[in-house]
Amino acid sequence: MSSPIENHAALCERLKACDVRPTPQREVVLKVILEKRDHPTADEVFARVKASMPTISLATVYNCLETLVQCGIVRQVNLERAPTRYCPNLHEHAHFHDETTGQIHDVDLPPELMTRLHEVLPAGFNANVIELTFRGKAASSPHGTN
Amino acid sequence: MSSPIENHAALCERLKACDVRPTPQREVVLKVILEKRDHPTADEVFARVKASMPTISLATVYNCLETLVQCGIVRQVNLERAPTRYCPNLHEHAHFHDETTGQIHDVDLPPELMTRLHEVLPAGFNANVIELTFRGKAASSPHGTN
């Protein structure tokens, strides 16, 4: 967007703006994420980073990514580092993930909204599953199913 | 819903209706999921199942759960058994997960729709993150960012 391949100084600035130390590891992790704007996994980032910094460890890549996520420089696509959960409610519904208690509540979706959601997809995209998750805090423990 | 605690015959019927053999392992896994309609992890299901079948293995619980999901008897909440992905696009947007190629495409969301999404939450629920993922097939490789 701004610059095609950001240089050292620009990357430094970006990190310092978030009050994090611009370490070489963080710079190179941020660099590879901005260079190729796909949605890499931590392991893919690790592979790309090793090209210019062969001694880095995967754990450090995880650390750097977490820092960048906290800074708001990158987003996690599945921000769910937790095990898969199973649910016998087959109605079309969304989930509310309570960050305080860790509980998951079902949220009913009006059918009209589902239609609307299908409409936002550009031509050529055909979704058979729509997954909608809200994350936040619930005012005390309300009443619903968890 | 139908019966509070389903009995052996009812569970059998439910499995046979899906053309899967009603094995003891599958029955007991289905039973614990229906008994306590929370959103257990595979490990939690494992723990509950062991009470009545101490010899079962965690791998079998995974197998049974997968079968039940394929039958449409239960749903996976994070149907993403893949590593977390990272994304430098900070605009409010959804993701389209192409089941054919495995690629992830960004989908723009009209601001009006985001407002609408916040409205479906019952009073007392406050979401700071909304995660919306579509899964399906895209007609050839369209053009968008992946």
Next chain:
DNA sequence: GTGATAATTAGAATAATTCTAATTCCAAGC
């Protein structure tokens, strides 16, 4: 400069999931 303190790194450990060899089940042939 030097030492105390905090931040960061990366090897080792853990947790979640999948692979595959062994077992069980069923049906057809004898």
Next chain:
DNA sequence: GCTTGGAATTAGAATTATTCTAATTATCAC
């Protein structure tokens, strides 16, 4: 009715994703 072949299912072992923590590096006060 028993036996054999083949498919389905199970579960131990292996793999993959993530986190923990000891060691290192950097920063600040003196």
